[in-house]
Amino acid sequence: MFAPQRELKILVVGNRGVGKTCLIRQFCRATYSDDYKQTVGVDFMEKVERIGSEDVKFMLWDTAGQDGFNPVTRAYYKGAEAAVLVFSTTDRGSFEALPRWRDKVLDECGDVAMALLQNKVDLIEQSEVSSEEAEAMARRLNLRLYRGCVREDLNVDSVFTYLAALIQGRANKDTVGTEKSTEKVADGRPGVPRASLSRSDSVKLQLQQKQQQAKKDQDCLLM
Ligand SMILES: Nc1nc2c(ncn2[C@@H]2O[C@H](COP(=O)(O)OP(=O)(O)O)[C@@H](O)[C@H]2O)c(=O)[nH]1
Numbered sequence: 001m002f003a004p005q006r007e008l009k010i011l012v013v014g015n016r017g018v019g020k021t022c023l024i025r026q027f028c029r030a031t032y033s034d035d036y037k038q039t040v041g042v043d044f045m046e047k048v049e050r051i052g053s054e055d056v057k058f059m060l061w062d063t064a065g066q067d068g069f070n071p072v073t074r075a076y077y078k079g080a081e082a083a084v085l086v087f088s089t090t091d092r093g094s095f096e097a098l099p100r101w102r103d104k105v106l107d108e109c110g111d112v113a114m115a116l117l118q119n120k121v122d123l124i125e126q127s128e129v130s131s132e133e134a135e136a137m138a139r140r141l142n143l144r145l146y147r148g149c150v151r152e153d154l155n156v157d158s159v160f161t162y163l164a165a166l167i168q169g170r171a172n173k174d175t176v177g178t179e180k181s182t183e184k185v186a187d188g189r190p191g192v193p194r195a196s197l198s199r200s201d202s203v204k205l206q207l208q209q210k211q212q213q214a215k216k217d218q219d220c221l222l223m
């Protein structure tokens, strides 16, 4: 029988509009829509995935991203073992809010596993945050940075897999800063050689590949 061995409550935090609800739906349901309703209160979704030798039941908790604490938000933070701090490429305010989100998680949950996710890299042309700034933030907060795109399902799995591995003690918590670890920045897969591509080129390339694959899949369906 299917028996998850580990339950993992993960918070998805960040300012409104950065893509938290889309991220959770993409990971748990493999669906994406440009027009979800705004999240009201808190909500969560589950998915079981094998990580290493364990079945992990991911319970991803979503909020409206509102400030202030009340009994509902307290329940949200209670018992969480990890958090993804999400910001949007096109929203500088969401980037600048990252230290506050980190502190909020620290205050409520203690020093749990965390990672940064820069979402909406498909909109890199409208970026309000440079890659250097994002990397400096990751170093400052001592958290690993993933660049992703929920819309194209880029680096969505990687960030949750990383957190699960961190909790299982299989991943090391090093962040950006050294040449070796910056490899993880672009694609979240440690040790994958990226030749001489710059990080944003690498992200663009991955996006193009995703889009080409999606087009191929669509062509197959039409045939
Ligand atoms: N272009 C683009 N838009 C995205 C992406 N992820 C989410 N969005 C859009 O961002 C908006 C806010 O997403 P939502 O998940 O509701 O944000 P939340 O308030 O953080 O839960 C929606 O219109 C999404 O369609 C992405 O990767 N690329």
Ligand SMILES: [Mg+2]
Binding pocket: 020, 021, 022, 038, 039, 062, 063, 064
């Ligand atoms: Mg939402």
